[in-house]
Amino acid sequence: QVQLVESGGGLVQAGGSLRLSCVASGITFSMYVMGWFRQAPGKEREFVAAITRSGGSTPYADSVKGRFTISRDNAKSTVYLQMNSLKPEDTAVYYCAARFSSVVKYLGSEYAYWGQGTQVTVSS
Numbered sequence: 195q196v197q198l199v200e201s202g203g204g205l206v207q208a209g210g211s212l213r214l215s216c217v218a219s220g221i222t223f224s225m226y227v228m229g230w231f232r233q234a235p236g237k238e239r240e241f242v243a244a245i246t247r248s249g250g251s252t253p254y255a256d257s258v259k260g261r262f263t264i265s266r267d268n269a270k271s272t273v274y275l276q277m278n279s280l281k282p283e284d285t286a287v288y289y290c291a292a293r294f295s296s297v298v299k300y301l302g303s304e305y306a307y308w309g310q311g312t313q314v315t316v317s318s
Contacts, residue, residue, distance in 0.1 A: 196218075196219070196220035196221050196292075196307045197219045197309075198217070198218050198290050198291070198292060198308060199216065199217050199309055199310070200214060200215065200288065200289065200309040200310065200311060200312040201215050201217075202214040202215050202312060203288060203312030203313045204314070204315070205315045205316075206280055206314075206315070206316055206317070207316070208280060208281055208318050209279060209280065210280050210316070211276070211277060211278045211279075211280065212280065213274060213275070214230070214274065214275040214277065214288055214290075214312060214314075215273075216230075216272065216273045216274075216275075216309055217270070217271060217272050218272070218273075218307075221292060221294075221307065223268055223271035223292075224247055224268040225247065225294060226247065226292040226293060226295075227244060227245070227246055227247065227292070227293040227294075227295055227296070227297065227299070228244065228245050228264075228266055228290060228291070228292055228293075229242075229243065229244040229245075229291045229292075229293065229305055230242040230243045230244070230264060230273075230275045230289070230290055231288070231289045231291060232284075232286035232287065232288045232314075233289070234283075234286040234287075237286075239289070239302050240255065241255055241300045241301075241302070242262065242275070243258065243262055243264040243275065244264065244298045244300070245266050245298075246296065246298060247296055249266050251298060252264050253298055253300075261278050261279045262275060262276065262277050262278070263276040263278075275288070277314070280314075280316045281316060282317065282318045283316075284314060284316050285316050286314060287311040287313050287314075288311060288312050288313075289310075290308070290309045291307060291308050291309070292306065292307040292308075
């Protein structure tokens with residue numbers, strides 16, 4: 195049984211930081227591209243960042259580039275999202291997702307497994 199479990203969300207003031215974690219089980223983690231997506235109320239889910247199997251490539255959405263950093267620890271089957279300089283528009287439910295491939299994709303439909311999400315709220 196595949197499980198992705200996110201943690202680390204919460205309420206933070208604008209300009210603050212949060213670190214999200216996603217622990218995977220039931221998959222050979224090192225064989226998966228991992229991605230972070232988010233969905234704000236009334237909006238469609240959007241790509242945030244992804245990381246290749248070895249961590250050698252880490253594309254970001256333009257809206258978070260320079261503020262967010264994705265990383266992974268294959269020994270711990272965990273992917274992280276360090277979020278700095280948070281803005282109110284970053285408020286959303288954040289999801290991690292897994293794709294059995296060596297190629298990063300930006301559409302959520304390309305990812306087979308999803309976590310339950312963690313709420314991030316940034317106050318102004």
